[in-house]
Amino acid sequence: MGTGRYEKLLSPVQAGGLTLKNHMVATCCLPHFLQGPEEFPSESILVFVENLAKAGAAIVTIPDRFDNTRSLPLEDVKRAPYWNPENPAVSNVLSEMCEIVHFQGSKITAQLSKIHSVGPDVGVYEHTEKPGPAIMTGLEPSPFPPVHVKPITPEQMELVEQEVADRAAFYQGVGFDGIVLHYSYAYNILGKFLAVATNLREDNYGGNVENRARFPLAVVDKVRERCGRDFYIELQISGDCMPEDELAEFAKLCEGRADVLQIRLMDMDASHETAYNYDGVSELRPVRYAQAIKNSGAKVLVCVNGGFHDPDRNEQLLRDGKCDLIGLARPFICDPQYGTKIREERPQDIVPCLHCNRCHDHVKGLWMSGCRVNPYMGIAHRIPQMTDTESGQKKKVAIIGGGPAGLYAAILAADRGHSVDLYEASDTLGGQLKHSDYPEFKWAVRDYKAYLIRQARKRENIRIFLRTKAEPEDIKVKQYDAVIATCGAEPKIPPIPGVEETKFWTPIEVYGHEKELGRRVVVVGASETGTETALYLAESEHEVTALTRQEYLAKDAWCIHAYSLFKRRWEACYGFTGITQATTTKIENGKVTYEKDGQEHEIPCDSIVLSGGVKGRTEQALRFSGCAEQFFMIGDAGQPGNLQTCCRSALAAVAKL
Secondary structure, three states: OOOHHHHHHHOOEEEOOEEEOOOEEEOOOOOOOOOOOOOOOOHHHHHHHHHHHHOOOOEEEEEOOOOOHHHOOOHHHHOOOOOOOOOOOHHHHHHHHHHHHHHOOOEEEEEEOOOOOOOOOEEOOOEEEOOOEOOOOOOOEOOOOOEEEEEOOHHHHHHHHHHHHHHHHHHHHHOOOEEEEEOOOOOOHHHHHHOHHHOOOOOOOOOOHHHHOHHHHHHHHHHHHHHOOOOEEEEEEEHHHOOHHHHHHHHHHOOOOOOEEEEEOOOOOOOOOOOOOOOOOOOOOHHHHHHHHHHHOOOOEEEEEOOOOOHHHHHHHHHOOOOOEEEEOHHHHHOOOHHHHHHOOOHHHOOOOOOOOOOOOOEOOEOOOOOOOOOOOOOHHHHHHHOOOOOOOOOEEEEEOOOHHHHHHHHHHHHOOOEEEEEOOOOOOOHHHHHHHOOHHHHHHHHHHHHHHHHHHHOOOEEEEOOOOOOHHHHHHOOOOEEEEOOOEEEOOOOOOOOOOOOOEOHHHHOOOHHHOOOEEEEEOOOHHHHHHHHHHHHOOOEEEEEOOOOOOOHHHOOOOHHHHHHHHHHOOOOEEEEOOOEEEEEEOOEEEEEEOOEEEEEEOOEEEEOOOEEEOHHHHHOOOOOOOEEEEOHHHOOOOOHHHHHHHHHHHHHOO
16 A cells, blocks of 8 residues: 555555556557557567556556558658557567566556548538648648548447447457547547537437437447456546536446546647646646546546646645546656656656657657657667666766756766766856746746756765866866766857847847847747747747748747647737748848848847857867767767757766766
8 A cells, every 4th residue: 555645646546347556547658659660569669668667657558559540641640650450460569568567567458549430421410521730730731631521320330339349359358458448639430429519419419418428338338248347448538528517427427337537628739738838836627627527426437637747736636536546648758767756755856747748759850759858768678788787887977067968967977876076167057958947838847957956966976066167177187087078059140141230139148138128029030949039038028020931930849739839829929920931131230121922021129039049069078088088078069959869968978988
């Protein structure tokens, strides 16, 4: 039984026929690009699933990948995992996956999302379905044409029921403990039947909640009939897809049918909380709907999902009886020791999630799932071959620079038994993460910066020297075994006519000095950095115009769910204007000139911010190359990147000490 600070979180719980080792479940996740051309779960997927169980998940849920999304005309899903149902040997690997999870004392379920027995022209009622933007990006028109939808017939309903029951029976046969049926977001035909907004039928399958639930629950009944009472069934639903009184009634209809109701929102993007739409402290919205079910007395467990990262808040939710299970995914990815640190009552040591959603997809053309704060993510299956598991000789290490790469390298090196001296020329640690002290929407990065500093300061074998500009001759005389140079990056100034004579700011200079800028500001270069700077200034009561040559703002920030939420925030911000496909032709004090569609335009302004990217301080770093037997250059000093590349380069260097 759990005891102490996290008694409820860590205590076992009965969910249908399963006894769960705790109240934390890893909801459906499988980063898109963990697999190559294989048509079966690759070793990288097996290790990913294993690590979720090791991290503390009582249930690990993976998506049903027998749906061939690779055939869809969407670039990200073309590269997604796919398991060939025509190959019986695929069952072998899935059974192996189950054994791996069970070895950790966890259970495993598959989430069924897509329905194949009826085509896209079959729906709840007759209408023309017009596709919106490309799935979850908000960037481009959908590649799918409008579809004339006809109402599903009773015969087709039976086909759907049979299909889902067959797939559930398959997973049961290879060792899975249950399934999760995807009824949220009105994503598939079953979810569309359940939601008020998408079910306009007037027969006994429409109208009140009992009628709307008739078909979705018939599917549940078919699975229960086929797989038995002990087979776990969870329904993922949108709590706001119906009024709260109907939600409570629906929960009671689920008694004896489903074991758990997992609560999300109707808005698919907003269900994946990011720092753009959540402040990190407010009660998350699924709690409201979970509590409505709990207050009704319905005999079904309720799981909340979407941003529930803080173990203290999660413990309190359970103690207050607002829910029964906590759905997590990103916290387990960020910190493979999440559960261990909870058991040891060390929440301050849990690696904070940035809520950036980079684990979900690629960025900047890198077709590899990753995590900005967990450098093992995506390559965990190769780590034994890529790194030394034994630290070997304990070394004396100098780290030049107290930014994120330097701090992370110091922590890793100290944990491997080395003694570390970290030199930082300024009076504070954090490097370019210092900008996170200012925008409200950078609270997650701010938390991560504080985590790095806290971890570095608590280790007795790390000495930190602030206000100390390291010089090669001083480092050499101290006879270090290794030097890790992480000198960071500096802004690149774009060669725009007039730049030599014009007063301008760079993005990093803006933070903390926003009151010195005039009311009207033009940000030239609306990459992710430029767009975030423009948004920050607009939310600080400036009138801001962001210019970019690209077809949309923050093009390099493309990321499923997160980008659309970022876009919503700047579109809702009074004082923010974005101009795309615009080439800046000249800047001068008080004015920016740009060309768009062959026409020249001028924007009067009080201040100009030039966001032209950054260049690594490579020369400064290389000055230390002869100061010790081993030399490494990491972070932006080698090649500008992001927190993910900072952490991974730090891991690679420390592994070679």
